[in-house]
Amino acid sequence: MVKIGIIGGSGVYGVFEAKETVKVHTPYGRPSAPVEIGEIEGVEVAFIPRHGKHHEFPPHEVPYRANIWALKELGVERVIGVTAVGSLREEYKPGDIVITDQFIDFTKKRDYTFYNGPKVAHVSMADPFCPEMRKIFYETAKELGFPVHERGTYVCIEGPRFSTRAESFMFRQYAHIIGMTLIPEINLARELGMCYANIATVTDYDVWAEKPVDAQEVLKVMAENNYKVQELLKKAIPRIPEERKCGCADVLKSMFV
Ligand code: ADE
DSSP, rough: OOOOOEEEEEEGGGOOOEEEEEOOOOOTTTOOOEEEEEEEEEEEEEEEEEETTTOOGGGGGHHHHHHHHHHHTTOOOOOOOEEEEEETTTTTTTTTOOOOOOEEEEEOOOOOOOOOOOOBOOOOOOOOOOOHHHHHHHHHHTTTTEEEEEEEEEEEEESSSOOOHHHHHHHHOOSSEEEEESSHHHHHHHHHTTTEEEEEEEEEEEEGEEEEEEEEHHHHHHHHHHHHHHHHHHHHGGGSSSSSSSSGGGGGGGBBB
């Protein structure tokens, strides 16, 4: 059974070749694309391109529930979410990697839960990211010499629009990075007792910085970020222990009310 799942963008494609493509039907419809199964340095992984094979799902329309359900059905226990983010702080620079450790949810209308009744559940989110995977990704990125932040609070906005300057100034008081896709991916993974880690790569300073966005520069940074993510996945994934000692699955014990 494949135990590691990756949900990410085009940057992840280069890192493994699909040996098999599985069309999964879930109670929540189809995932963003058929799940691709392949190997990274000898470790079997399942991959879903979050925005679809042809980038047809904007952040607020991604079938998050189907994606997580499909991975669970294939046996995945640990989910790695790869996301591009904007920076809300000077010291989080374009090209940096962030091993996110907290989030603030500013999304508005997504499918946040598998428990819409009659079964009801409240899942603990105090420390939602898998500590075991976070440590491995941070230490490996450091070893590779990549600019990496051990922590970062990710504010997730609804999108697809970017923030106003006033919003950006507000978010910057509380968070380090900003994106559109972490929520509800992590909520759903947790509801099924799966580990979740986020590798965020900074593409731009958000509008608080009042710097004009240079599209060429952003494209260059994204290409470099893709390379870093691929190298990081290749080196870190074989280090993830098969047996989980992180306690992420224990949230299920305290969940039903
Ligand atoms: N993704 C990448 N950059 C972003 C930004 N500035 N705001 C929201 N999502 C992003």
